[in-house]
Amino acid sequence: MKNGxxxxxxxxxxxxxxxxxxxxxxxxxxxxxxxxxPPEPDQQLGEVLVEGSRSKPKRPTFEExxxxxxxxxxxxxxxxxxxxVDLHALGRSEDLRKVSGRADCVxxxxxxxxxxxxxxxxxxxxxxxxxxxxxxxxxxDPAVMLFGFESADATLRPNGLRxxxxxxxxxxxxxxxxxxxxxxxxxxxxxxxxxxxILQSRSKCTAIRGNCERVAQITAQPDLKTVDINIxxxxxxxxxxxxxxxxxxxxxxASVVFGRKEKKAR
Amino acid sequence: xxxxLLLLALLAAMLAPTGARAQARGPDAxxxxxxxxxxxxxxxxxxxxxxxxxxxxxxxxxxxLQELEAWLRRLPGRYRIKGQVQMFGKSGSVDGIxxxxxxxxxxxxxxxxxxxxxxxxxGHNPMNIRPSPAEYLNTMRPSMLVFGLSxxxxxxxxxxxxxxxxxxxxxGKLEQDTLxxxxxxxxxxxxxxxxxxxxxxxxxxxxxxxSIPGGGITFRMERDPNARAxxxxxxxxxx
Numbered sequence: 276m277k278n279g280x281x282x283x284x285x286x287x288x289x290x291x292x293x294x295x296x297x298x299x300x301x302x303x304x305x306x307x308x309x310x311x312x313p314p315e316p317d318q319q320l321g322e323v324l325v326e327g328s329r330s331k332p333k334r335p336t337f338e339e340x341x342x343x344x345x346x347x348x349x350x351x352x353x354x355x356x357x358x359x360v361d362l363h364a365l366g367r368s369e370d371l372r373k374v375s376g377r378a379d380c381v382x383x384x385x386x387x388x389x390x391x392x393x394x395x396x397x398x399x400x401x402x403x404x405x406x407x408x409x410x411x412x413x414x415x416d417p418a419v420m421l422f423g424f425e426s427a428d429a430t431l432r433p434n435g436l437r438x439x440x441x442x443x444x445x446x447x448x449x450x451x452x453x454x455x456x457x458x459x460x461x462x463x464x465x466x467x468x469x470x471x472x473i474l475q476s477r478s479k480c481t482a483i484r485g486n487c488e489r490v491a492q493i494t495a496q497p498d499l500k501t502v503d504i505n506i507x508x509x510x511x512x513x514x515x516x517x518x519x520x521x522x523x524x525x526x527x528x529a530s531v532v533f534g535r536k537e538k539k540a541r
Numbered sequence: 542x543x544x545x546l547l548l549l550a551l552l553a554a555m556l557a558p559t560g561a562r563a564q565a566r567g568p569d570a571x572x573x574x575x576x577x578x579x580x581x582x583x584x585x586x587x588x589x590x591x592x593x594x595x596x597x598x599x600x601x602x603x604x605x606l607q608e609l610e611a612w613l614r615r616l617p618g619r620y621r622i623k624g625q626v627q628m629f630g631k632s633g634s635v636d637g638i639x640x641x642x643x644x645x646x647x648x649x650x651x652x653x654x655x656x657x658x659x660x661x662x663x664g665h666n667p668m669n670i671r672p673s674p675a676e677y678l679n680t681m682r683p684s685m686l687v688f689g690l691s692x693x694x695x696x697x698x699x700x701x702x703x704x705x706x707x708x709x710x711x712x713g714k715l716e717q718d719t720l721x722x723x724x725x726x727x728x729x730x731x732x733x734x735x736x737x738x739x740x741x742x743x744x745x746x747x748x749x750x751x752s753i754p755g756g757g758i759t760f761r762m763e764r765d766p767n768a769r770a771x772x773x774x775x776x777x778x779x780x
Contacts, residue, residue: 347706383653383683386706390651390685417645421687423702451708453687453700459613459648461689461698463710484693533683 335447342468343424343450349495350389350422350502351382351530354522360397360410361517364507372397376416378522382532389422395520409483409508410516414456425451425465450474456482464491472496486511500524594694605695612715613648613688613697615740617641620747620762626658627756633659635760637681638768650688654701656681656760680704697722699736711736718742733758 356376363370376395382388395415402408426448453463466476473494480487487510494503502522508515597605624635637656644651680703688699691712697720700710709732713722718741724734732754739748749760 344706383685383702384704384706388685388702388704388706390702419644419649419651419687421685421700421702423700423708424706425708451700451710453689453698453710455644455647455649455651455687455689457645457647457649459610459644459690461649461687461691461700463698463700481691481693481698 339468340448342471343448344386345471346450346468346474346495347386347389347422347424348382349497349499350380350391351387351532352380352499353525353528354378354380354502355525356393356395356520356522358504358519358521361519362400362408362410364514364517372400374518374520380420382530384533386424387532388424389420391420391422393418393420409510410518414458414460414482416457418454418456420452420454422450422452425449452476458482462489464489466491466493480508483508483510487515591694597694602693602695606690606692609690609695609697609715610648612718612720612740613650613690614643615742615744616650616652616688616738616747617643618747618764619766619768621765621768622654622656622760622762624656624749624758624760626661626758628661628753629663629755631661631663632756633661635758637760639760639762644687648690652686652688653683654681654686655683680707698725701733709733713737718744 354377356374356378358374360372360374361370362372374395374397376393378391378393378395380389380391383390393415394417396413399413400408400411402411447467449465449467451463451465453461455461460482462478462481464476464478466474469475469492473492476489476491478489478491480489487508490507490509492503492505494505496502500523504518504520504522506518506520508517618641620639620641622635622637622639626633626635635656635658637654639652639654639656641650641652643649682704684701684703686699686701688697690696691698696712696714698710698712699722700708702708710725711722711733712725713720713736715721719737719739722736722738724732724736733751734754735750735752737748737750739750745764747762747764749758749762751758
């Protein structure tokens with residue numbers, strides 16, 4: 276009996292030692308993973324007070340739903356294209372290439388959706404080794420752009436919360452578009468209405484591999500005379516090429532919309 | 542006997558942390574060993590494919606792009622559409638035309654699709670989908686569809702703008718003659734989850750298969766250069 280109690284006591288001691296040993300190992304690993312030097316005094320964080328409240332996304336208003344539709348309607352028509360390509364986005368006159376061409380945008384359906392056929396060109400430029408440089412050669416002769424309505428509702432779950440994967444999606448109704456260039460490369464983006472006249476988008480480049488972002492702004496004036504398209508290619512955090520296309524409506528040209536019911540003449 | 546049990550408990554206590562770490566480093570939960578073959582869950586398979594694509598060598602990447610380009614060049618043409626739409630056990634036949642053209646000399650493709658099917662009286666709405674699936678009616682009269690390439694990873698990207706201007710987009714890979722695409726858009730009420738396109742070389746037939754909530758839409762598109770819509774679309778001058 277006495278021996279048994281002694282053995283039990285020994286076993287309990289051994290268990291306690293083992294758990295202490297494993298705790299010590301974990302502490303040792305944590306110490307090894309920790310930086311060798313303590314942080315410099317000026318790198319130490321002071322006390323930070325964070326306050327927040329849970330907010331539910333607001334449903335867009337009727338006007339916010341209407342804006343993309345008004346914007347899409349302004350894109351329909353035939354346009355002359357002018358503007359420039361700034362090959363290094365430094366604003367130097369020797370880097371500017373004058374743009375010329377046409378854009379023929381037809382509408383379809385009730386909203387309308389808009390499809391544009393582009394024929395835009397500029398004098399070709401390569402580097403000293405005759406290699407292609409971003410924006411050096413036009414890939415928009417021809418190209419097709421397709422615009423449609425992007426509903427903010429679709430990005431929300433029924434409980435009103437945003438999906439984690441939808442962080443890049445618009446919080447307001449906007450316009451989604453895709454550009455297929457003459458090499459067959461597709462660049463797509465989801466744009467938000469910055470104002471009733473301005474659509475802004477940011478998207479990853481498809482034609483240029485690596486860390487490249489396309490920052491685009493399309494401005495469609497309410498007088499329907501002009502549409503301006505600004506596209507910046509930001510490579511490794513630096514603006515590398517800048518495109519500015521100015522679309523002037525061809526005077527007297529028709530705005531064609533397919534697929535609408537014809538209004539009966541009274 | 543009692544000391545032996547205590548000793549075993551002691552050993553278990555010592556081994557427990559090591560075992561926990563080994564499990565954390567072990568195979569993905571979605572991976573299962575079955576009949577000597579590795580069976581992966583959908584998410585694990587997608588993750589593995591993404592890793593393979595990220596580590597793809599330049600020669601393989603160029604070959605994949607070449608295959609995608611060659612496949613896209615099969616699509617241009619004028620087609621007569623016959624097909625079927627199915628929703629919650631009800632079905633209807635689809636009629637229409639599609640006109641696909643290449644964009645310049647490149648492999649990009651631009652299609653105008655004008656297809657319609659009868660109203661499907663679904664009765665109750667089993668999945669409480671809003672708006673009703675009958676909303677799909679007339680949303681392809683017309684709809685515009687474009688196909689293009691993504692270089693990294695090599696994929697086909699497509700986007701359709703329906704007649705009500707709602708945008709749906711997909712991306713996918715080629716398996717033999719079929720482009721298997723999945724929705725890039727948020728699938729809530731209005732959605733085409735998958736959009737598979739089959740186009741064999743030298744074939745007169747192109748097939749579109751779309752899965753929608755509670756069913757699917759299938760287009761059998763036969764090449765017919767003389768295909769004309771019975772009620773051609775009328776271009777209107779907007780004021």
